[in-house]
């Protein structure tokens with residue numbers, strides 16, 4: 001699991017420098033439990049063997065309510081939530097009644113905007129028809145199913161517990177009760193051939209979800225898979241293989257009527273994930289749960305990582321925030337470029353080059369123009385969009401998004 005970043009100490013009462021609510025507000029709810037730990041997993045999640053009393057799944061909704069109450073107090077009631085996202089870990093490792101309980105308290109404290117998007121991630125083996133019905137009855141609008149692959153040997157390498165046949169059943173149940181459906185895929189698993197990847201994409205498309213995410217596998221050194229790679233038991237990921245699979249994904253998904261709206265996300269018209277967009281557009285969100293990160297008006301803060309430490313702080317009446325970082329205007333602008341350039345809507349040419357008095361700096365603008373023309377000449381930015389003073393990645397630019405960001409910033 002990655003360590004938390006450094007930062008200044010967060011006040012024990014959780015107070016923030018600026019709680020003006022002039023941007024939309026979202027909530028992320030982290031559920032840090034899984035049945036088993038997948039070999040590649042680097043997330044802040046725990047199996048039941050790893051956690052003793054004071055941090056059990058059964059107690060978790062009760063603990064979360066304390067952080068929701070604290071957030072309501074710190075934000076002075078905040079504003080109605082535009083989006084809510086339950087992620088993990090495995091949110092559906094909890095009973096549906098617990099997710100219902102948490103969602104009900106979020107609604108009581110903040111309220112929801114009309115048409116709010118309310119999503120939970122779900123592992124296929126953890127839900128059935130009754131479970132998704134309960135989610136729908138509670139007010140969930142969307143489910144994001146962790147399919148990862150349709151090929152048994154790939155799922156086995158990833159240590160996933162479900163069979164490929166389970167996923168279409170979950171999608172059918174979810175659609176029957178009126179939930180919008182997304183599928184999460186992973187490409188680049190050791191041993192996955194190009195044919196395997198095409199099979200997974202074809203199976204995903206055949207289920208006709210509203211939204212598909214596809215992420216290239218990154219093997220972190222501290223994971224079981226990282227150790228297997230170090231010992232030579234498994235091969236490391238190959239950048240050329242990842243690039244080829246990304247191109248296949250874009251081609252097959254585009255042909256099936258999905259449009260990319262962020263480097264790793266494609267959707268049918270009108271089904272881009274609004275919660276994801278809230279992150280990438282720099283809106284405000286409160287992340288609830290151990291290790292969850294939040295952003296409110298340029299202040300980023302993050303909770304202590306271990307579920308027991310998180311619960312103990314809440315039970316002592318202390319904010320679970322471990323540390324925080326108050327971003328300067330310049331840092332916020334830089335962050336906006338890093339996030340916004342990944343979106344299909346791109347960024348205005350002037351993004352992040354304001355002077356202190358908020359006027360556009362002509363020297364920086366001239367430099368930006370020069371850099372973007374070079375990037376367009378390299379085929380990384382779209383020339384037609386540059387002519388409209390916007391920076392939008394080409395397909396090649398999407399593959400090399402980090403390079404584009406570095407070059408814009410150097």
Ligand code: SF4
Nearest residue numbers: 034037038041088089
């Ligand atoms: S199900 Fe997801 S969060 Fe849980 S161990 Fe596997 S990859 Fe990690």
